[in-house]
Amino acid sequence: MRTIYAKYNRERLPRYQLGTYILEDINGKYVRKKALTLEAKTHLETIYLNYKKLTVEFPEFPIVPTYNFDEYLQFDFVNGPSLEEMLYNGLFNKDYTTFKGLLIEYMGFLTKSSLEDLSEIDETRFSEIFQCSLSVQGLKYTRLSNIDLTFDNLIISQNRFVMIDLEWVFDFPIPINFLLYRSLHFFYSKHYDDKVISLSEVLADMGISEEQVELFDRMEKGFQSYVMGTDYSYAYAKQYLKPTHTLNDLNQRLIASEINKSQNEKEHIKLQVEIERLERINKEFNIGFIKKLDQQSHLKSRISELELHSFNLELELNSLLKMKTEYEEAREYYEQAASHSRDYIDKTNHLLPKRSVKKLFDWGLGYKQHLLLLQQENQALRLQIDSCKKEQQIKSLSHESNMVQLKDHIEHMENKHSELLLKSNHFEVEFEKLSRSNHQHYILSEEFRTLYEKEKLETQHYKILFEELQQKYHLAVDELKKYK
Numbered sequence: 001m002r003t004i005y006a007k008y009n010r011e012r013l014p015r016y017q018l019g020t021y022i023l024e025d026i027n028g029k030y031v032r033k034k035a036l037t038l039e040a041k042t043h044l045e046t047i048y049l050n051y052k053k054l055t056v057e058f059p060e061f062p063i064v065p066t067y068n069f070d071e072y073l074q075f076d077f078v079n080g081p082s083l084e085e086m087l088y089n090g091l092f093n094k095d096y097t098t099f100k101g102l103l104i105e106y107m108g109f110l111t112k113s114s115l116e117d118l119s120e121i122d123e124t125r126f127s128e129i130f131q132c133s134l135s136v137q138g139l140k141y142t143r144l145s146n147i148d149l150t151f152d153n154l155i156i157s158q159n160r161f162v163m164i165d166l167e168w169v170f171d172f173p174i175p176i177n178f179l180l181y182r183s184l185h186f187f188y189s190k191h192y193d194d195k196v197i198s199l200s201e202v203l204a205d206m207g208i209s210e211e212q213v214e215l216f217d218r219m220e221k222g223f224q225s226y227v228m229g230t231d232y233s234y235a236y237a238k239q240y241l242k243p244t245h246t247l248n249d250l251n252q253r254l255i256a257s258e259i260n261k262s263q264n265e266k267e268h269i270k271l272q273v274e275i276e277r278l279e280r281i282n283k284e285f286n287i288g289f290i291k292k293l294d295q296q297s298h299l300k301s302r303i304s305e306l307e308l309h310s311f312n313l314e315l316e317l318n319s320l321l322k323m324k325t326e327y328e329e330a331r332e333y334y335e336q337a338a339s340h341s342r343d344y345i346d347k348t349n350h351l352l353p354k355r356s357v358k359k360l361f362d363w364g365l366g367y368k369q370h371l372l373l374l375q376q377e378n379q380a381l382r383l384q385i386d387s388c389k390k391e392q393q394i395k396s397l398s399h400e401s402n403m404v405q406l407k408d409h410i411e412h413m414e415n416k417h418s419e420l421l422l423k424s425n426h427f428e429v430e431f432e433k434l435s436r437s438n439h440q441h442y443i444l445s446e447e448f449r450t451l452y453e454k455e456k457l458e459t460q461h462y463k464i465l466f467e468e469l470q471q472k473y474h475l476a477v478d479e480l481k482k483y484k
Helices: 040-057 083-092 096-111 123-130 176-191 199-205 210-228 233-240 247-369 371-376 378-483
Strands: 002-008 018-025 028-035 066-068 072-076 154-157 160-163
Touching: 018 040, 028 040, 040 066, 040 072, 083 096, 083 154, 083 176, 096 176, 123 210, 176 199, 176 210, 247 378
Parallel strands: none
Antiparallel strands: 002 018, 018 028, 028 072, 066 072, 154 160
16 A cells, blocks of 8 residues: 555644545555544544435435545545646636636536525524624525535546535535635636636626625635634644754755755656656557547448448348249249149040040941931032041141140240249359358458457547546646746
């Protein structure tokens, strides 16, 4: 376990003196608060009670998870930029539209818990904490007030504000505009830049009147007295002490100062080199990140093309299935036609001999019975026989013609059947090819999709790495400012 950051509030009254630490071990980062005096343990317990009250009263508000141990409180470390950083970027870039938009979003966050009924305000507790009375009417108030909800105590994580400091929470209503005034006051005390817009202009633009500013000034001074004492003895006593030193001590301090100055210059050079290195890494990362985005865009385009191709293959497959159905119907029709043809041939072959035999039988019987008459009418009978022969020949020729036509029809149907069979085989082969091609494209689509997910994860990894490098860069810049 190692300590990354430590802060001690010894300028406060003893009952409010706490130490804040950011620690890191193999499980990650977390934050702890410890009491610096025996009296401050009660204040530490109050912070945990504040956490309980806020989570019950405002379950929809994201609040940093807080755990109570015997000697300290522990908080999860929330990754993400603070609202103060985002506001500073807007101010630094002279982008007042973004700056004001963030302030409006902050006010929207506060007004979720607003009320306007002044009868609920505990004037006694209000006067005890802020050492003044409310003199402005028409203000909105919070039901449960965290007055230390400054911009640096709101971390933006997953597009939501997360509260990370629960030290000063009061169970009586406090004007919402006082929270905005207090946050802007602290922000401008650290990042003042009147080239964009002054504090007074921002307050006026956000609807805070001069009368409200006077009230809020009195409230802030009263609260500082409540925390640090009326005489600010803990805040300024050490500052005004005049220690005495011997000449030898002064000489030693002078030598040490020169050594420290030399070391500071070396450290300054190292920091400059490190900043340049980080800037190079950041630039390389940006280039790599842009390339990754281009690759990701190309993969998305390729996937869209494959999906379109797969859709076209499905259309072709449906068309082939339809053609296959039509072929089966044609084949069924052909089989029915062939069956009718065979029935017709069978009936024809059966009827022709029967008719011939019946006629011959009739003629023979007539010949015996009318032999004498036939002899007498020999000439007429011969004419009749010739006529019958001609009729028989005509019928035979007609039957032969019908047989030839039927045979030609059968051959035509067989040829058509062969063609349909060839087409069916061809369609089946094409269907198999398309099925294999569709399967290959599906596998390729899945590979591209897997590659896209992998690239997406790598992009997220690079994004996290970029945020870490950015944080290191800001820390290095801050250290450089300190040495300067």
